Amino acid sequence: MGEFWPVGDVLAYLAGSWRVERAVRDLANGAEGRFTGTTVFGPSDDGGLLHRESGTFVWQGVARPAERTLRFLPGPGAGTALVRFSDGRPFHDxxxxxxxxxxxxxxxxxxxxxxxxxxxxxxxESVWRVRGPAKDLVLSTAYARPT
Known part of the structure; x- marks a missing residue:
């Protein structure tokens, strides 16, 4: 895996625009998909960042527009955040x-x-592994600042 780059202030690090490339694999049936788009972390009215992702998701050859919104709130320390769904429900730290x-x-x-x-x-980057009776997925996402 390579070296890690420590982040002193997570909200300052994430702020701005990122290019997004996501590979989605369904391990149960072998289906694959890909999302390409942009994520913008902009200021929100609660002192955190509003994460807006938009782009195109191609699943089994069918392309569709896709988007999601998350909230990144200040955590207990500068390198931390509390991630919430757009409706405020907790997602993860x-x-x-x-x-x-x-x-x-x-x-x-x-x-x-x-x-x-x-x-x-x-x-x-982020890699989500989803396991359970309803899903068996791997979602691998690379984020890069636009050049």
């Missing part, structure tokens, strides 16, 4: 002070386990 973090999110009977890795000031 995030601590990038070491440049690496693993977070769990139970969803019904499935468990989402996210691994976040910061590579440098312009690149980070």
């Amino acid at each position: 995030l601590d990038l002070t070491s440049g690496h973090w693993v977070a769990d999110h139970p969803c019904s009977a499935d468990l989402y386990r996210g691994e976040f890795t910061v590579r440098d000031e312009d690149h980070w």
Whole structure:
């Protein structure tokens, strides 16, 4: 895996625009998909960042527009954040002070386990492994600052 890049202030690090490339694999049936788009972390009215992702998701050859919104609120320390869904429900904590973090999110009977890795000031990635009776997925996402 490579070296980690510690982040002193997670909200300052994430702020701005990122190019997004996500590979989605369904391990149960072998289906694959890909999302390409942009994520913008902009200021929100609660002192955190509003994460707006938009782009195109291609699943089994069919392209569709896709988007999602998350809230990144200040955590207990500068390198941390509390990630919430757009409606305010808790998603996961995030601590990038070491440049690496693993977070769990139970969803019904499935468990989402996210691994976040910061590579440098312009690149980070997340890998979500989803296991349970309803899903068996791997979602690998690379984020890069636009050049």
